[in-house]
Amino acid sequence: MKLLYTTSKLGIGGRMYQPKRVLQEPGTAVPEKIRSISGANKRRHSSDSESEPEGESSCSEEEKKEEKQEIEKLSSTNVNCAGKPEEDTKKPVVSQQAAPAVSSKPSCKPAVFVPVDRSPEIQEARLKLPILAEEQVIMEAINENPIVVICGETGSGKTTQVPQFLYEAGYTSSNGIIGITEPRRVAAVSMSQRVAKEMNLSHRVVSYQIRYEGNVTDETQIKFMTDGVLLKEVQKDFLLLKYKVIIIDEAHERSMYTDILIGLLSRIVPLREKKGLPLKLIIMSATLRVEDFTENTRLFAVTPPVLQVDARQFPVTVHFNKKTPLDDYSGECFRKVCKIHRMLPSGGILVFLTGQAEVHSLCRRLRKAFPFQKNSTAGDDDDRKESVEEMRKFKKSRRRRKAATLPQINLDNYAVVPVDEGDEDRDAETDDDIAGSDVDLDLGDGDSEEEEKSDSSLPLYVLPLYSLLAPEKQAKVFRPPPPGTRLCVVATNVAETSLTIPGIKYVVDCGKVKKRFYDKITGVSSFRVTWISQASANQRAGRAGRTEPGHCYRLYSSAVFMDFEKFSAPEITKRPVEDLILQMKALNIEKVINFPFPTPPPAEALAAAEELLIALGALKEPPMTGRLKEQQAAKLSCPISPLGRVMATFPVAPRYAKMLALSRQHDCLPYTITIVSAMTVRELFEEFDRPAASEEETVKLKGKKGRLVQMQRIWAGQGSLQKLGDLMVMLGAVGACEYSGCTPKFCEENGLRYKAMLEIRRLRGQLTTAVNSVCTDAGLYVDPKMKPPTEAQATYLRQIVLAGLGDHLARRVQAEELLDDKWKNAYKTALLDDPVFIHPSSVLFKQLPDFVVYQEIVETTKLYMKDRVSWQLPAVEVDYPEGIDRYKYFARFLLEGKVIEKLGSYSQCLLSSPLIMLKTWSKLQPRTEFLLQALVAENCDNRDALLAAWKKNPKYLLAAYCQWIPEVMQEDIAKQWPPVAL
């Protein structure tokens, strides 16, 4: 325990640290800062690191070979060999004290102190951060351990300060970089800007890199980036040699890339140690739930030490409801906000709901209850200010009277309450931070009728907030509300982590969240509203204590809260993982199942991913020989194919990467790039079906909706372009938008989401670059005046799309198969027994083509297919049936002209549709039987067999075929029979 509390001076220049003890007095029971140093890695690697010069590595061929072997070991079963002998890891903690390693063996710790010239204001602000008092402890732990976990909640300053500690301790001298990963782009950008400012350094030194942009230079020493960026870098340089330190921030969020990075780094760190170029790994988490990292011996053979730092947060009093509303949590939110607004002192309110529609309808209700007449220039009106302020004062006095009496007549305040509820009431009293407040902040959870009445004397400034909301509308929540009003933000989960709203004092938490679920077998996704986790609830509550002490009203009982899961499941366990698996295979990790995941994905998900990648040709097919068991084993460890390597370089889902890889032909690349970009970016079109804020808005929304539908019909094109279905709509929309300069005005007028269009533009740019670097002679560029594809190209594009979505083919259920009404207008897919449908928003909704290819199936009221391409003809990829059906299909293709090109010219004149070959009642037409018998007689179920039969007998099939042709044409056909050159 004590080891890391040593006050010994560190060899980093003249800098002195305050002894820890002083800071932690007065002798209260200081919480353990170091939760676990058992087995902290005490084996010094001095011999390696001292003898070899730092920063220089001559990479001989042998070393490269060794590296490759080590990398391959990642996929071997022997994951425990992280390069440390067993006995060392078991050394008791005491023995470490006996060997004060810090002074005797400096190991990889840089002995430098780099001065930083901070402004006095910054310096002052920094000193208020609790983490600053921990600098010495943190740096000692980092110096002595290759891997350290730091826990500290939001407000601890760990993200901004730890990189500075490392910089000052010389970790960036000798050309090393400190890399920090963030799960979100905004965080990477804003953190880099803040740290640059705090350190008084240029953006050339403290930089960021996100998907489409960055300001990294040769001088960069501290680099903030998104986790995906670092994962891509591992692909180029497995050992991440330019980094001296990697910090994984927000590891508790358990984003997919973060998890993979931690798994990879657990192997990279010992590899770097071995090379004499040690890399430090720092995992930062907001919660103390880090066992998945620390107690996972597959991940880290030696348990890394865990440091805990305090956060500077204001206290938040949590109030539970006594009753948990069964389903109307939205209504309960309304009532709670009304009470807060009427009875409690000023301060912003933040409400958590689950979706756009809910957000808008609550906004509408609240605005109705507390109208706020905004003038043309909302809120900046000084004339009004006074009167509003006066009104407010008046209201305040009235409210006080009310507040003093209301809680006492709360009918829900029974004398007999369950124990915990009683406690909650006490919490509210004792924790009440507003001295002299005369209001009971525990509002109870009763209904009361009067709240529905409109009260314009108490203006509430109500704003919606969700991710898909236009940025300028989102930005409103960051500005102070108009004078005399109270801010009330009704938000989805964005407000939980991604966006922090200033001035929030009250949080209303419905306890629910809308999540996407995937069926592991069928891949069908659905959205469900579930209870949040305890960690989530606490995160939401924390949003009330950013600027002053706050209150959180949970619309569920504490008993229900106790039943919540402690933490939500890591993303990697809940999602299809084909993209990850491809990335890993590209790193030569073949036995993915043995990868040291902090939490592994379910076996079904791994198998499904592997299967899809094999089908796409990204992995080499497993051998079909040998024992079943071996075959099964081989199936889960297929090596990557050359195609797979190309696909892995494209930063999109493997399905789309396959489409790109195929599009060299017929100048389709620019179109495929655009289609893939549009399919990757979510929600191209504005949502107009939501509840409106007012009657006039309802009318406005309707108008916009109509305009969009009209435009979509235009974008859908004509002829074979139309068969590209919804993808043509996307292509047309993007094309039109770019043609007009991609202006916010154009988007606004045509129902396009401006943000989505920008993202598509940037993704097109990135994919174009990626394709150009694979096909060096492609010479592609992003053309803002891209013409629509030609008819022929549109047909190729359909095939290209099908190549990526081959398993997403749905067949229209024919009238004669209509056994049940539920199959009306339905489609059948390979994997699902249930009918699936074309979504009413599709341009193909009324068209009902025989075959469609879909992007995904989402289950709502029915199973709906999203973003379809139409197929009038069955695709060749369809499994060829066995038995008599083989001949039926072959007959059909033959008649359609798919087998023999020349017969195609007659396909329009046929007396019956080739499709009837497949009908159950086909026998009713003699010509079907006749043709079928002729084919069966010669075993003709493929083109080669047909050609062979013609060689034997040139008049073969003529009679049977003529039955399908009008008499006038029969003579002509007979002359040219057989319709091929033999």
Added chain:
DNA sequence: GAGCACTGC
């Protein structure tokens, strides 16, 4: 004839 939270390359 509809109703999708959030995020990264």
